[in-house]
Amino acid sequence: MINDVILAAKGLTKQFKGFVAVNDVDLQIGRGSIHALIGPNGAGKTTCFNLLTKFLQPTRGTITYNGRDITRMQPADIARLGMVRSFQISAVFPHLTALENVRIALQRQRGDSFDFWRSERVLSGFDGQALALLDEVGLADFAADPAGALPYGRKRALEIATTLALDPEMLLLDEPMAGMGHEDVDRIAGVIQRIAKNRTILMVEHNLSVVARLAGRITVLARGKVLAEGDYATVSKNPDVIDAYIGAGHD
Amino acid sequence: MMAAETRNARTEVAAPALTAPAGAMGMPRHHLLIFVGLLALGLIGPFVLYPVFLMKVMCFALFACAFNLLLGYGGLLSFGHAAYFGSASYVSAYAAKAWGLTPELAILLGTATAAVLGLVFGALAIRRQGIYFAMVTLAFAQMVYFFSVQAPFTGGEDGIQSVPRGHLFGLIDLGPDRSLYFLVLAITFFGLLLIYRIIHSPFGQVLKAIRDNEPRSVSLGYRTNQYKLAVFVLSATLAGLAGATKALVFQLASLTDVYWTMSGEVVLMTLLGGMGTVFGPIVGAAVVVGMQNYLATLGAWVTIIQGVIFVVSVLLFREGIIGVLGRWLKKPL
Amino acid sequence: MTRIRNFTLAAVAATLLSGTALAETSVKIGVLNDRSGVYADLSGEGSVVAAQMAVEDFNAAEKGITVEIVSADHQNKPDVASTIARQWYDQDGVDVIVDVPTSSAALAVNDITREKNKVFINSGAGTADLTGPQCSPNTVHWTYDTWALAHGTGSAMVEAGHKKWFFLTADYAFGQALERDTTAVVEAAGGEVVGTVRHPFPGSDFSSFLLQAQSSGADVIGLANAGGDTINSIKQASEFGITQGGQAIAGLLVFLTDIHALGLETAQGLVLTESFYWDQNDGTREWSKRFAEKHDGDMPTMVQAGVYAGVLHYLKAVEATGGKDPTAVMAKMKEMPTEDELFGQGTIREDGRKIHDMYLFRVKTPDQSQGPWDYYEQVATIPADQAFRPLNEGNCPLVQ
């Protein structure tokens, strides 16, 4: 059992037209851990992820964050509570520079700022911080480049820098390694490891070696249900999991 | 959402230095130069060209820039901006004529009307996206049109005529075209600078982020609908400012200002000049108004030419005049 | 903007040859009307033709007056009309604007003309406000107005026994004015209004309103609308068998070209008031024949006739005053009686109202018609002194 639960879902269920994508899932994420959500294709990982980040509204079930019921909250408000998600495809602002990308996140500290009468120079106070964050993911040299022109791996890095700028208490990463080459995988894994200090991370990931390396705790989903939970060693020996991944033959 | 392709095409263009060389008001130098140039043109203009024509160009330039704020920077295509332009024009005309308000108060009142209307319609319209948003704004504008046809104070199809230009602050007689001209120049310039500032404000930054990637903005904690509504209201308000000013220039508020073709025209101006560029809509407005003025003898051909420009712009020329120019000069304009 | 119809006749040469003593005057006439919209047929290019004929018939060149005619399309929009009028007066040296159908456009031009102190001879617009509250020392309203139409049609119909009226009114200022004026006339003549329905403007389907009119028990359905709305109302009234059902249709603003567009099959039996019809007498027939030759065989409307007569009268005043000073010319126009082949003899009143007879016509059945453009039979003449609103009832500030 986990002692200090930061995020918990109870009986989480999502029905789409005629089929149940996520079925009565209970989930507890311990504070300060790296928790991975894995499972074969179609297991409902991404749906589950979208439910937790409120980009989808659950059909049934409750979600609590830091003891607070967030089941009916808007996604933007979740972010304000310190729970920030990433996206499977790179989610940068292509027409802003890398620096501006990060700054958009830093700017959030100013609240919902509708100050259209002010010059954006008031934002230059954030430039130092933004550059430092870019530096952290190895993008300092690209600060003035429009994000849309960066190569894919760098976009992912920029995305992480942007997310970090919010200094979230909890990070939800949707397949951070999707579509990456070997070197990139290592680099991003390193970054994730580094940023995990003082933070909780929940990630959906296919790359099991990355999961093995990073995640302290793993929840395996299959066909919308929780199949198993535990650390890598436990989970990887679970026959149900092996069946789910390796599969059963027909004879 | 809108213009994703256009902007992708522009990504290679925009590589502003980390801290752009700033002139006054935090503008890059070339923008400052353009503004100074525009002001100079505005000052010389009435001695070269017919001032009433120039005032019309200015009113529409402001209208188009206000519209572009919504489309080019907010990513929202409204097909009903005539509603704000026209209703402000009616209210300021009525205030000046029936209540004898001074011109500056009449314009303010008209602009405020557009703001309120923008708030109400905007709050409803932003519930839909993309094409639906366009159609919903169009339908709202039609409601305003029908209201304008039937409400007693608008004078139906006669419109509100012989609106007195009055005395600015009760002092300066705006009767002569020249003196009105400089008021219109001042208003337009103020409006353009304000729009420029909005685009380059902290708010404008968030706006561009939302336009680029709304889900990501949400995940960063921005309540994007509030920003969209805010820019909608700002755009409607500035469109109202343009409409209210136009009512004084022509001493007339009429159904043309609220008809849906007016909404189409402002889209055309913006598209032609270059949406998402600071100066494009001004050029677009000048071209379209000039065409209407100097080609009027061609009758329905003007409509046809406008339609052809629409088609050509969409098919081949999505960056618009200034967009293309900006690409050649490798500077965002 | 302006279609310059270079109609400058070799005035100097003509002056030298004829050796008249008159100092040379050069006049620019702007024909401002609808060239592509719903009133294009009844005004449009035909009005330009009419203005040219006036210049020719007047022999302007021989009299030392150089006349240039320009024209433009105001698209029936007051803002376009006002822009063009402004530019004509400010920049292009236009002295007089003629025609201008569509009340809103006419009122706009009326204002600007007064402001710039030029001359405006309106033929195309209906609003009686031009010689009422909005009357101007610079404006002459030539051909007709809503009061005259309402009065002519309204009183004649009641006299003919059609006492119970139902109005189909376009729901905007113009339609309401038409309805109001006609109601006054009908009631004064002893008729009554049994119902009114205000339809959205512009509309396309009037069947629902016609059905309400049909079931109202009225003797006559008054169409207080204009242009396309009127055409569609008449078309659909015929479809719903309104006239066969014994109800009469009175068009309060219908022109010859509307009948032409509708065809007699549909329009037959319609009663309407106009101030001119090409087939009235030898004078009108001769002129109209000349007009048709220059205008694709189309017969003139009363609006085009009014442009001709107005320009003619203006040129006479210019000749008489020996210059084109607007104040002097306007005074002269009002002082001189008018006379032309089309409207006969008449006068221009202090408020700018041109006074002449009006006529009540009924549209012929296809059997009665002898051929193209043979559309009307004259039912009654409304004498000039009764045709228009009395001078003291218009609330014109010029009339004390």
Add this chain to the structure above:
Amino acid sequence: MFELLGIPPQALFGQLLLGLINGSFYALLSLGLAVIFGLLNIINFTHGAQYMMGAFVAWMLLNYLGINYWAALVLAPVIVGITGVIIERLLISRLYHLDHLYGLLLTFGLALVIQGLFRNEYGISGLPYQIPPQLSGGMNLGFMFLPNYRGWVVAVSLVVCLATWFVIEKTRLGAYLRAATENPTLVGAFGINVPRLITLTYGFGVALAAFAGVLAAPIYSVNPNMGADLIIVVFAVVVIGGMGSILGSIITGFGLGLIEGLTRVFYPEGSAVVIFVIMAIVLLVKPAGLFGRAA
């Protein structure tokens, strides 16, 4: 005899019937828009102009070639449909990789061009087109005089709408269409020529508009602007219906015709705006429209 809100029930029936007639046009036009939107994801702003073209082509066929109404009812939609096919191939097909709003702008520009051309050629006062002799006259239904032609309009619109519904919902071709609407890539991978399907669909949607135009020619005046204002009302109908289903667009079209008809009785001044008011309400309550799939 009792009265309903001051209106005798017979009169009410009459008005409802007339509302249904108007609804026929809404239904035909919104159906065309829905069919086009379904597969092309484009709001066809040219629809109004194409409706107008239908009426004009019927007029031209009669006046230049002596071809009567009945033949025009078939020929005009085919001719206008072919122009639609050309437009799709030449222009619209270049926009599929772009944001759908460009389609809206392009078709808006096309509408301006088409309307302008007709205005130049034929003016705007409208051209006469007679009701075909077989359908002239009318019948007395007791509560109203129903012109035969109006009855024909309702009947034939219903038939065409239902036939379209049948083709789309119940035939193999319709199955291709529906499938391509959901997943054009996969349908292409089955060996179906999706681009051609799209072209034909556009042509068919346009033909529906033209068909409505021919139907309208004898009762409204044939004039270049006849579609311009109507199309905006139809857009509102479409927003209310929600573009979700073919049947939805038909039902919404006829239904709103009825509601508009009732407004004409109780508050005629408001009849032009009632559809827009309903639209605002629907948007508040059901942003996706009555039959729409959620965004």
Add this chain to the structure above:
Amino acid sequence: MTEAQLMERAHSAQGSSLLTVRDVHGWYGESHVLHGVSFDVHAGEVVTLLGRNGAGKTTTLKAIMGILAKRRGSIVFDGRETIGLPARTIARAGIAFCPEERGIFASLSVEENLMLPPKVRDGGLSVEQIFELFPNLKERLSSQGTKLSGGEQQMLAIGRILRTGAKLLLLDEPTEGLAPVIVQQIGHTIAKLKRAGFTIVLVEQNFRFAASVADRHYVVEQGRVIDTIRNDDLESNLDKLHAYLGV
């Protein structure tokens, strides 16, 4: 082992090649996913593409089917180069695709879904034969396509491409998310199809399932085929495979 050697080994495995894939590159938008895939499929055999998630298996199928917008290299099917052809032409040449997400159309009934793909040539199964394979479908003909259970949807997705007469079937993870008993049924089906002369390329994560139906396995990693293993040699290569697949 070099690519060329790999190919040679593959060639020797069976008769003539029905599908020859050479150095195919593919992109999703800006992301370069396939980095030179090469392999062969012989008429009548069942091969699988094995590999981790994101290795490029599905993308390879899409490249063959012609529904990957940007692709380069050479794909020869039945003696004909198809790399530049649109998907519909490739389909008409006799390739059929069953996508991972099954692609059952919600607005179509089961029957319509089944009858949707047009016949491209003779030799396809009759509807009765399909019902024999998947008796469940027969009972649900009139229900909405997406109202079926996951397993039934998968049967429908496979069933409908059997009608068309396509020789080569591309099946993308047909067992994904299905209960074991259904997986078995699908395995039987594939075996029957093989006997009926169909050639099948199967993308699988379910390794045991793959082992039970396939003749050969290509291991895909990083957008390339890095190894090929004959099913008979599977037992001896298990460790290697586990390393490849990361389990």
